[in-house]
Amino acid sequence: MTLRVPSWRFWVLALFVLFMIVPVIATGLFSVATRWDRTLWPEGLTFAWWIKVTARSAFMTTLMNSIWAGTVSVLVSLVLVVPTTYLAHTRLPKAKPFLEFLSILPFALPGVVLALGLIRLYAKVPLPLINTPNILIAAYVIITLPFMYRAVINSLESIDTKSLTEAAQILGANPLQVLLRVIVPNIMPGVVNGSLLVFSAVFAEFVLANLLIGTRFKTFPIYLVEFTRSDARQASALALMSFAIAWLIALGVLWTAGQANKSRQVASRA
Amino acid sequence: MAATTNKSRLAWLGLTPFVLFAAAFELMPVVTLVRSSLSGGAGITLDNFARALTPNIIAAFGNSLYLSLTTAIGGTIFGTLVAYAIVTSPNAMLRHAVTALANVTANFGGAPLAFAFIITLGSTGFLTLLLGYVGIDLYPGFRIYSISGLGIAYIYFQTPLSILLVIPAMAGLRREWAEAAASLGATKLEYWRLIAIPMLAPAMLGSFFLLFANAFGAYATAWTLTGSDVNLVPVQIAALVRGEVVLDPELADALAVLSLIIMVICLFAYQHFARLLRRGQ
Structure with missing residues (x-):
């Protein structure tokens, strides 16, 4: 050597x-x-700074708020995107370019612009929207649409939805059963992959949380930014936690993407 | 026949929840901004845009375009070099590890990242101290809280994104081609100029436009690092949203529409090159 x-x-x-x-x-x-x-x-x-910052009640509250926002956004996104994409893919190919457009547009919508648009549109509407977590969840579902739609449509395109649907119908399944018990299990790795991407993006989101509801519903990134201005040591503990969470989710995303690829290869070989 | 029409009508009906949701929270906000930015005393007018372009706002656009341009070019070039190093590395473990690192760090951004750079390159940061020991004084010539500091933080999240965008095109670049070109008498430079760069161009241009949009819309990193010290378009819009500046909603709308136009152009360009790339493979 x-x-x-x-x-x-x-x-x-x-x-x-x-x-x-x-x-x-x-x-x-x-x-x-x-x-x-x-x-x-x-x-x-x-370990003093870690103990100090995690002992505050606001720490648990903001962490829980962010986990809650991530979970609810994923659920709303799943309920809206999965059936719609399945319907468009199997029955309404004409609707696909329109869905494609809606799911790519959020890439061109900076957080500050979407926040401004939502406030200008709903500030005077007597609905429980502005200054509540509802509007935040709605905005999160929109900005993460590219991730969820891509994941679901790629999975659907990799399986033979037509044969699966027909087989299930012959066996007497109604449309809802076909979707939930036949299609969804087959696209599961892709759906989990998309859900993790949505959760990760929502968990780390700062701009919309800051501009749409401010201090009324504090998320973890908002808590972190407050500390960067007041106590750098405690902020660094929070920043490291954010990195660790993003890192864990990213590994989950990589792993599920590998699973989705594997099932795709199996499907194409079959 | 009647049954099938009914069924397909029913299918279209199934799209309504999603379409209504997207209309309410995606399309209508944009339409509201565009309409309001064009509205004035009498009918459609470009008045708000003319009013919006004060020296301060023009400077914000200048800074934002400069930051987006430099970090998109820097991120794409550095990302392409790293992607090439990954793809041509003989060590499979190294290839997987560095690709996974890019996948993870592409998700790092916003407030935690900005703070990590204060710790690393702030006036008493780790790297600042380290460089001080070897006789290189960063401060006061450089400040992490300035536009060049912001540029370094942006390159951090731009580079891994570019790697992930360019790597698939690299796989199409076959090793045999370099050998074939060499055996036909081409120099290394000619190989790059005539074969490799044209092959990689769509991926690199696609990466450039996506990175440009990514930087142009970024707010959290800039806000955490510099507050409103560095005059950028998203910082200006956010200030108007918070009502920190004189309340003039149409002005904010005009600014938002201007940045929307820039973002949409970038997105179209990215889509165009992504399509070229798919066709090439």
Whole structure:
């Protein structure tokens, strides 16, 4: 084994990996450092900031609020998108370009613009919308439409919906049974994949939560931003938690995407 | 026959919940903004747009376009280099690990990321201290709370996204082609100029436009890092939404419509190149 000069590939990959992990590791270290602003390495290690920030009642409230918002957004999105996409795919191919358009448009809608549009439209309407979590969930379902629609339509296109539906009908299943007991189990990996993407995006969302309801319904990212202005150490513990959650969900997304691919390959071989 | 028409009518009826929801929370808000931005004393007018383009707002558009342009170009070039390094790496474990890292970090953004950069490159940040030890003083020449600091934070989430967008096109670039080109007497430069770059161009251009839109609409990172110190379009719109600035709703609507136009152009361009790419494969 002779020592050789690392190739350009090594430097490019090393630079990328360092760039991606140094800020995260620095945040993690900062959150357990007694003091770290004049020495190269933290002067001491402590869990005090973690204990302090998680002991507050607002910590649990905001964490629960974000988990709740993510879960409800996923459920509403599933109920709206799965049957609609199935219907369009199997019965109404003419509706597909329209759905396609609706599910790509949110990419062109910055959070600030959607928030402004919703406020201008509903501020004076006597419905429980503006300043309630309802409007936030509605906005979340819209901005995550690209993820859910893509996941569901890709799964549907990879299975033979026609034969499955006919087989189930011959066996006496009604349309709802066909959808829930035959189609959904077959597209499950894709649906779980889409749901995780939706949850992840909603959990980390800041702009809409900030502009649509402000302090009345505090989410985890809002709590974090408040701390970045007041206590950097406790903020760093919260930031590391956000990274860990995003990381866990992203691994789940990767894994379910692998599962969806596998079932696709099995389906195409069959 | 009558039964089938009835059935298909019933099927269309099945779309109504979704269509109503999208109309109420996606289409109508946009229509409201467009209509209000065009409304004035008498009929349709571009008055609001003319009024919106104050020196301050023009500067915001200048900053936003500059930040989007530089981070979209930087992210795409760096992302393409990393993607090429990944695809051509002989080590399968390394390939999977770095791709997974890109998948994970593409989801990092907003407030936690902005804060991580304060910890890393702030005035007493880890990297700032480290560079100080080797004799490189970042401050006061550089500030993480400035537009160039913001650019570094944006490159963080732009690069992995670009990697994920470009990698599929890389797979189409066969190793044999480089060998074939070389055996026909082409230099490495000629191979890149005549074969590799044209093959990768649709993916790189698609990545550029998606990254551009991604940066142009980003608000959480900018807000956490710089508050309203750096004058950007989303910061201006958010300030108008909060009513921090003089209450002038039509003005905010005109600004929102202008940024919508930029986003829609980027999205169309991205779609165009994504289609080219699918056809090429």
